[in-house]
Amino acid sequence: MNANNISSNQEDRFGDLVSLTLNQAALEAASNSRKFYATKANWTGIQTLYVMAQCTPDLTTADCLSCLQQSINGMPLNKVGGRLLWPSCLSRYELYPFYNDTDPRTPQVQLASPPSPISIPSSPPRISFSSPRYGKGGNPSVIIIAVVVPITAAFLLFIAVFIFRAKRKKRTVYETEPLAEGKDDITTAGSLQFDFKAIEAATDKFSQSNKLGQGGFGEVYKGTFPSGVQVAVKRLSKTSGQGEREFENEVVVVAKLQHKNLVRLLGFCLEGEEKILVYEFVPNKSLDYFLFDSTMQSQLDWKRRYKIFRGIARGILYLHQDSRLTIIHRDLKAGNILLDVDMNPKVADFGMARIFGIHQTEANTRRIVGTYGYMSPEYAMYGQFSMKSDVYSFGVLVLEIISGKKNSSLYHMDDGVGNLVSYTWRLWNNGSALELADPSFGENYQTTEITRCIHIALLCVQEEVDDRPTMAAIVQMLTTSSIALSVPRPPGFFFRSRHEQQVGNAVLSKDMSALCSVDDASITSVAPR
Incomplete structure (x- = not known):
């Protein structure tokens, strides 16, 4: 993490730009086969923000996106640069080009392949001492260190894998309906991502009777959850090549907007080929x-x-x-x-x-x-x-x-x-x-x-x-x-x-x-x- 801070009068704006650009990179990385994406955004007239998101190739789209969001949420965004390595993913941002700008698709950082997601040296580093040897067995301190260091490293790796699996299991429990009024925080992954089966049930399997209209990239349905909460569900067409780009753009843009004259995004669903946006229900149509x-x-x-x-x-x-x-x-x-x-x-x-x-x-x-x-x-x-x-x-x-x-x-x-x-x-x-x-x-x-x-x-x-x-x-x-x-x-x-x-x-x-x-x-x- 770079120790230098952005000036206090620009912290909020810079943090929002970093957050939105990182989340956009995360969505792109999760949805492509290489599980890698790098991009940039204008910060000032002379400065450009560079970001990168990467997962291990074995992760599914949903798991990659969830891992990257955890990485982004755990990283301070008011520094002039930063990166956070999660067990199976990495996110990074800087105000200088740290990847090949002519081919940003080429990963600059290689994540370890499973089942060992964190790269650990195969043997402990050499430790040299200037003190003289003691008998045939050598220095006892060197022997102790040679034994303790690998054991400690293995123990720490076990703890890291255990924590990652626990959090990963917790993250797979998606929201089944919008949170109660006043308790939702749409900037967190948990309240943004919905389970497809819950949305399918709320719309009665996207029945024609619940269809509200059709836009350039898909259809809009009315959904009602068991608690009585009504939503508008925008289901992107599977055949729309440009729909995925608009979906990702809409999530990262609308998620942070809060105004009485703007429609409110409650969440999204990204499972397999399904790309769904869940909005507040506005009863009087357009x-x-x-x-x-x-x-x-x-x-x-x-x-x-x-x-x-x-x-x-x-x-x-x-x-x-x-x-x-x-x-x-x-x-x-x-x-x-x-x-x-x-x-x-x-x-x-x-x-x-x-x-x-x-x-x-x-x-x-x-x-x-x-x-x-x-x-x-x-x-x-x-x-x-x-x-x-x-x-x-x-x-x-x-x-x-x-x-x-x-x-x-x-x-x-x-x-x-x-x-x-x-x-x-x-x-x-x-x-x-x-x-x-x-x-x-x-x-x-x-x-x-x-x-x-x-x-x-x-x-x-x-x-x-x-x-x-x-x-x-x-x-x-x-x-x-x-x-x-x-x-x-x-x-x-x-x-x-x-x-x-x-x-x-x-x-x-x-x-x-x-x-x-x-x-x-x-x-x-x-x-x-």
Whole structure:
């Protein structure tokens, strides 16, 4: 263990980054055949965190993951580096590359093969003495040491194996249902990992009558445990090659998030090919269930909708700023907003989320994930994402909540068609923004309030990243009417008419416009232009 500590004002943030990155490495190592994984994460602009997790190849996925979690939980995370060798696994982190960065899959530390998981020298080390010999038998002290040292080593090895087997046996007793309210600690392996048979029984063997919906990587079921506790069970598809990555990401990201506007992860199950996430049960389904159904829209009056997008804003602000780590959601949409019994919103589905380092503000990717229509132009076209990407998605979501219309649909305008963002921009420029309001409101809304919300949404969907406000500024705008709002600039993915001369970087061809306007499904593997 490195004796140097991280500075006190950065301890919590560094500890969280180490914990999440180590746990991600543990999940990757447990799920591959080599039982080894190494990765790195940005810490500061000039420092990178390097981590490694490794098990002996004989361990099952569940036992390897359990062993590594014990190793991680027993290691101080406020040092500039550390490692902990458990009988059959090893975890390590440093602020310098201690493995071959060009091929991080190559193990740098070899763990002993069973049945002797700890490598013990075959003979005791040589001990030299400068004192003279005593007779034919040599020095009696040397003889005593030569006998005692191997016996002591063998005894210590026996104790270590005994303790390991006892703890291993204890760890195989997984949770059969969520712990009582106020007693759960989701940062520990015991309360995170559930027994598959208990989940299967809670969902009545994943019966169709308990099916709540289907996402990009699997199906969601309602589960009820013998104690009466209800949960939402997300069962990843066995045929989804990308599902495993999203599963691991969702566990390590959501496990440490605690906010009333974020859905709460209760645990997971990783047994064989089964990869399951267990969430708190949110009874009123998702926002799109009410928003885009003409028979359900009336249940969301203006007052409730205003409350909903203010709650969403607070949840995203927590991800961006108020949690110890900066997290970019990357897939904000109506289908990923759940509503509790009081119609309070809870942001869900963190399979696409990314964690940023302490000074990191943006990133690039060749693997575009998310939903067309909600994606910012710089992300959909060039793979660049940041907190402002979530801001753009939030702006689209606010327009959908106000209008009760999907952004992916096409709307007729004077000289053509456009998506909801383009349609709103035209109404705003024509001085008729209130035409956007859902007719189901009737006269039950304040004109100034709804106009201000449309104004804020248009600020969020501006084409230029720097023009968009932060989530902190948006929350202030929504809660304090006295804050002056700047004049919005043209939005990204704006469908311009042939008479308009302004042509920005986000102008799409007719074919690309259709691609970004038709499908609500999340995508996971699209190369940017």
